[in-house]
Amino acid sequence: MRYLNNMKIYFAGSIRGGRDDSEKYFEIINYLKKHGEVLTEHVGDKTISELGEQSISAEEIYDRDLNWLREADIVIGEVSVPSLGVGYEIAKAEKLGKRILCVCQKLEENKKISAMIKGNKNIILKEYNNLSELFKIIDDFMLNSF
């Protein structure tokens, strides 16, 4: 595969918090490949249920994911589905000094995303209505234009 700019991308999405958006994660990951290597491609694997990965222990997942976070150039969190793991990963990414983009399906009027993300000056949070809007947000983020 030919990467346009060879970024290492950590994509975070809900697994054990619920797999309602797994198909969307798959589409996003496919799009992200235009920009580089997605380290966490399994997040979009529709065969992984909310029981999580079965062939590897929690400790092994933790160590692997933290290593990927360290290795990543940028971190993108899809935060529409509340997830303990995604919140944890975003805070760790912040500690590691990574550029972080959080994206969220446009919310019903007044419904809000956690203040830990929305009120955090180190995180760019963008809402989208559909995948084409989201892909434009990702492209803009990659170009460092916001």
Added chain:
Amino acid sequence: MRYLNNMKIYFAGSIRGGRDDSEKYFEIINYLKKHGEVLTEHVGDKTISELGEQSISAEEIYDRDLNWLREADIVIGEVSVPSLGVGYEIAKAEKLGKRILCVCQKLEENKKISAMIKGNKNIILKEYNNLSELFKIIDDFMLNSF
């Protein structure tokens, strides 16, 4: 109020991730007062919906909560309801070197909590079936016996 050992306690529970457990948070916070001051008492306020606190901006909530985290002696996360904010707070607490206890309503067979918590050696994770079991876990944690 007379505190038995005057701990400063940061209790983390879901707000914008969903308020299904707000009544339980209220009971836990009341119990925690036996051990000290609960900085985040609003988490158990049943009048706060999943829209979150309305009288304060996300930035102000973020700054306030991070200050409370720094100030806290211990951090207790109730992780039964998936929550971006709770995951974030736990990772921040870990960075700050706090003692962390995560508690979770006993899960259906095979259902698992995020590997970021379950596979993390810096976090004590305990499951409970009912509040009296949970209170015993809290007492044991306060006595530093696990």
